Amino acid sequence: MAKELEGRIALITGANRGIGLAVAKAFAAEGARCILAGRNLAALESTARALGNASVLPLDLDDPEAIRKATRSVAALDILVANAAVLGARVPLKDYPLEAWLHAFQTNVHANLLLLQGLDALLRKSDAGRVIVVTSGAARTARAGGGSYAVTKAALEMMAAVYAREVAGTPVRINMLNPGPTRTAMRAQVAPNEDPMTLKTPEDIAPLFVELASPACKRQAEWINADVWLKSVR
Numbered sequence: 719m720a721k722e723l724e725g726r727i728a729l730i731t732g733a734n735r736g737i738g739l740a741v742a743k744a745f746a747a748e749g750a751r752c753i754l755a756g757r758n759l760a761a762l763e764s765t766a767r768a769l770g771n772a773s774v775l776p777l778d779l780d781d782p783e784a785i786r787k788a789t790r791s792v793a794a795l796d797i798l799v800a801n802a803a804v805l806g807a808r809v810p811l812k813d814y815p816l817e818a819w820l821h822a823f824q825t826n827v828h829a830n831l832l833l834l835q836g837l838d839a840l841l842r843k844s845d846a847g848r849v850i851v852v853t854s855g856a857a858r859t860a861r862a863g864g865g866s867y868a869v870t871k872a873a874l875e876m877m878a879a880v881y882a883r884e885v886a887g888t889p890v891r892i893n894m895l896n897p898g899p900t901r902t903a904m905r906a907q908v909a910p911n912e913d914p915m916t917l918k919t920p921e922d923i924a925p926l927f928v929e930l931a932s933p934a935c936k937r938q939a940e941w942i943n944a945d946v947w948l949k950s951v952r
């Protein structure tokens with residue numbers, strides 16, 4: 719049977735661990751050539767060796783010039799997975815440290831703008847450019863203490879919606895994927911008292927990323943809840 723992502727080139731941010739790592743593995747298993755982007759070069763290189771058809775792209779999302787430089791080094795691209803993010807401080811807005819607020823905006827929003835700017839021409843050149851923006855339920859349900867995480871994810875979603883309008887009439891598709899509670903370091907930070915073994919794994923939801931990255935995917939600007947998807951496939 720033909721592989722879903724045969725011959726596609728995919729850049730995944732935060733591919734060194736958690737959801738990004740599982741997505742890279744699933745993409746590679748479906749025939750994609752993965753560009754593993756992130757800061758932990760040792761982990762990325764070890765994954766690239768294990769996957770075979772993969773390369774490492776040093777990418778610190780907190781460094782705008784480094785992001786521009788990194789995107790300039792990419793020669794061709796079909797799929798961008800904007801996955802990496804920070805949780806930021808979990809304190810009420812009245813006490814929110816501005817530095818932590820600005821940092822979350824840099825990592826979760828501005829960095830993804832720079833990635834889109836740097837990779838837009840390549841995505842449009844692809845016969846099936848695909849962007850998957852990893853969001854969160856926090857973007858749409860206000861909770862006390864949601865802080866910069868909730869606000870940056872809401873901004874990221876609107877950025878994706880605006881970009882969807884701007885690529886109208888091209889083969890580029892951009893969708894927002896909300897993983898829901900998933901067994902990673904970030905989730906452990908959000909809910910330290912939760913038993914991680916009660917949660918789904920990044921591997922459980924990686925096939926949904928494959929579906930959205932596929933040339934066959936025609937969805938556009940949709941908000942996709944991985945838990946709803948998981949129920950439909952199990």
Ligand SMILES: NC(=O)c1ccc[n+]([C@@H]2O[C@H](COP(=O)([O-])OP(=O)(O)OC[C@H]3O[C@@H](n4cnc5c(N)ncnc54)[C@H](OP(=O)(O)O)[C@@H]3O)[C@@H](O)[C@H]2O)c1
Nearest residue numbers: 732736737778779780801802803854899900902903904905
């Ligand atoms: N897990 C959940 O329950 C859940 C629920 C809803 C949404 N999400 C979303 O899912 C995505 C993946 O999160 P995860 O759960 O897999 O968390 P994770 O295991 O904590 O991974 C976060 C990733 O982001 C990277 N990152 C953070 N700051 C970076 C920077 N400045 N430059 C480059 N990379 C940076 C980390 O790299 P380092 O190792 O270098 O720090 C790591 O690879 C995030 O967008 C998160 O908001 C997760």
